[in-house]
């Protein structure tokens with residue numbers, strides 16, 4: 294006898310819920326086309342759908358992410374077997390990682406979206422939604438943190454990133470690859486996931502910034518950061534190095550005890566303190582900059598914000614931010 298799985302779909306907006314006009318503009322729909330559509334629901338699934346937001350994902354904020362987290366915590370208490378979140382793809386990876394860091398649960402949580410709006414030729418929305426529901430309903434997906442399902446692939450929220458502006462195969466996990474596939478026969482995982490510390494926060498510390506380094510950069514942007522800054526993430530060069538002219542301004546922030554997290558702006562690989570020259574990673578680490586391995590800038594910023602919101606400071610914050618791949 295097959296057990297019925299109760300899956301809650303929380304719609305937040307994004308192209309998956311949008312409509313293309315006759316002029317070719319893509320806009321939020323007045324009535325979400327995914328609400329009430331259920332011909333695609335896999336057998337053995339009882340679906341409940343709810344529109345928690347109807348936003349383009351550039352309008353998503355950490356405060357709204359926290360609202361989503363609270364709704365998902367409530368859904369689990371109410372007996373849901375799994376939750377699917379539909380989301381715009383521009384900031385999908387940030388919301389997915391926020392959920393991953395803050396939901397302390399074995400229940401599958403799967404985030405999906407689409408690159409083509411609901412009425413466009415070749416729209417990928419229903420296919421992605423169906424794959425996400427299959428993944429959320431699978432026992433194999435339990436205890437895996439938040440997953441991202443797009444284009445038949447299952448990725449961890451921790452490492453997936455949007456790699457193409459329009460292609461339906463945009464979501465990739467550069468260094469480690471996807472963890473599973475959604476096939477006609479079901480959901481298959483082929484990589485073990487590394488556990489991470491979850492912070493069950495219910496409020497947010499704000500003013501956590503992200504700055505990208507470039508050749509010839511100086512301290513102007515760092516000195517322009519506001520007085521009430523709580524934390525900073527820097528997308529550094531290569532293996533984790535910065536132009537020397539940035540160092541005095543960075544030191545001024547460190548002297549004020551502003552935690553600074555460093556990742557690489559490279560698409561692949563991890564940041565490590567290996568280069569020993571002025572502005573090299575060895576010097577940056579000695580100054581007290583926290584190296585974060587394996588996350589991109591936008592995810593490291595989320596992780597720093599979540600850690601600060603959990604009350605972590607000093608070495609505890611450094612340990613939390615540092616351990617994405619260990």
Ligand SMILES: NC(=O)C[C@H](N)C(=O)O
Nearest residue numbers: 307308349350381382383
């Ligand atoms: N494909 C998409 O969903 C992109 C859209 N601009 C959004 O993030 O809301």
